[in-house]
Amino acid sequence: MEITRIRAGDLADPEVDELLTEIVEFDRAINRALGFGSDFDPLPGSVRGKLVRSDAFTSHEIWLGRIEGRLVAKSGAYLSLSDNTDVADVYTGVLPEARRHGLGTQLLTVMETQLREDGRTRMNAWCEMPALDFSADPRRPRIAAAAGTGSLPADHGEVAFALHSGYRLQQIERCSAARIQGAAIEGEAGVPVPEMSSATGDETTSEAPDDTAAGDDYTIRTWAGPTPVEHVEAIALLRQKMSTDVPGAAELYDESKWDGDRVRALEADREFAGGRTQTALALLDGEGVGFTEVVSYAGRPNVAYQGATLVRSEHRGHGLGARLKIANHAALRRDSPIERVYTWNAAENSWMLAINDRAGFAAVGWVGLWKKILD
Ligand SMILES: CC(C)(COP(=O)(O)OP(=O)(O)OC[C@H]1O[C@@H](n2cnc3c(N)ncnc32)[C@H](O)[C@@H]1OP(=O)(O)O)[C@@H](O)C(=O)NCCC(=O)NCCS
Structure with missing residues (x-):
């Protein structure tokens, strides 16, 4: 060869x-x-x-x-x-x-x-x-x-x-899929993609640029495309936290360093590939405390792939993970032709899997992450 x-x-x-x-x-x-x-x-x-x-x-x-x-x-x-x-x-x-x-x-x-x-x-x-x-x-x-x-x-x-x-x-x-709108379809490998449950499926309870419905001071802002300039530093910080705060990350990588330039470089890479990123950011007193994003591509406009989701540790326990996803999916239903979303979660990330189960995601596949140290 x-x-x-x-x-x-x-x-x-x-x-x-x-x-x-x-x-x-x-x-x-x-x-x-x-x-x-x-x-x-x-x-x-x-x-x-x-x-x-x-x-x-x-x-x-x-x-x-x-x-x-x-x-x-x-x-x-x-x-x-x-x-x-x-x-x-x-x-x-x-x-x-x-x-x-x-x-x-x-x-x-x-x-x-x-x-x-x-x-x-x-x-x-x-x-x-x-x-x-x-x-x-x-x-x-x-x-x-x-x-x-x-x-x-x-x-x-x-x-x-x-x-x-x-x-x-x-x-x-675990790789899971949920249908957020459109006709029922047969999913990957014959697994039917379920419809997202009303826990995340009802737009009247979801999109929330000023979402204070939960009775606390967190607000959720959503956008499609590049990060608004006033949130670039917050997204950089959350991405850096993402590199250490998700279960098992430390076994595979050291902390990754993020700043505004790196956020823009990632956006440019995605744009080059025909990608469109839909983001939801949770704010408390103007400070970014959590975010979630999905990416879709011009060549496959009905499908979106979940990117990062993180709520900073000191802000967990307020249902922000679910609220972020609800807001983001509502924005997708309102502003995009996306019909189904795929997401990946560590098997031991039981709280994230529970959020996704509640949202109607069903397993379509499994991924093994392997490591080897070369002599
Ligand atoms: C995984 C993959 C790359 C293997 O390629 P390949 O050229 O068949 O691999 P090799 O011939 O070098 O196999 C080396 C050894 O791996 C093991 N192996 C590979 N494929 C196997 C199979 N289907 N069943 C059992 N053992 C297997 C065997 O021990 C084999 O040695 P042997 O043939 O002397 O018994 C190929 O199956 C593939 O492209 N899979 C899809 C892509 C993928 O998942 N890649 C990530 C793998 S971590």
Whole structure:
């Protein structure tokens, strides 16, 4: 197998155009083989962004494996440049018809070796499986996550590959979906996407630029698109807290550093990929104390993906997590064609899962987060 390494920004535009279709088709084949449907297919704008965009804060690299010119294997690494500079978030895929010939191992080994030469010694990887696959046959042997909650079937191909490659299962995340408007649909992997319950579904109790309905002094402000200038510092601070305050984060990353420039850089990345971010921010006396965001893409206008959600620890216990989501979903129903939202939560994040269960989310898949320290 011939292996080529490409760093974001390495290629000229015509080369990017040529590669884009090939990579999108490859990523789509990997997604469909896992058992996920079109909501998780690659978005060309995001793929292009990973090939061309690098800034002071983040970059991407890919390794392409070809046999007789055909792309059969691909690895990718997401790299933080301003903190966590010894970490790489890595993923390897091999076309279904080329598996079990050692290609995944070969490509992963080359990527790990080259990342280690660049000083990256902490690898974080992930694998995904549809909910039906995850719970099929309760008698299967399972691997427990080090975080203490949840396990994955040990004989699942991707789980076996991660174990074989020296990765340790750190944490499990649940991926769930809820329908916020529109006709009933069949969701990912045959799981029906439930309608969001009235706990979050009733606009008369939801959108709240000045939401004091709960009888306290918190207010919720929502917006779509770039963060209003007066809230950029608050969002930067909340994102920084997010990097340490969510369950299990410390096992995978050091605190990430955020400022206004980094907030704007993330917004520019999303905009490049055709992304639209809908945000809700909780304020107390003008200070940002919690936020939630969902991102949708021009190429798939009916679907949104949950980004970060955080309520600062000293403001928990006021129902702010649910109120933020209610306000954000109400804004989506009012101002966007979004019909369904996907969200990811750590299996041990029981309070967040409870908020989502109340809101009518149902599991569509599970994600294993793996780590490996290179010698
Ligand atoms: C995971 C993946 C990359 C493996 O690629 P591959 O080229 O088949 O992997 P290899 O041939 O190098 O396998 C190495 C070892 O992993 C284990 N393994 C890999 N696939 C397996 C499977 N389906 N069942 C059981 N064990 C498996 C075996 O121990 C194998 O060694 P062996 O073939 O000598 O028994 C491929 O299945 C894939 O693309 N999956 C979807 C993408 C994905 O989820 N990636 C993240 C993985 S953490």
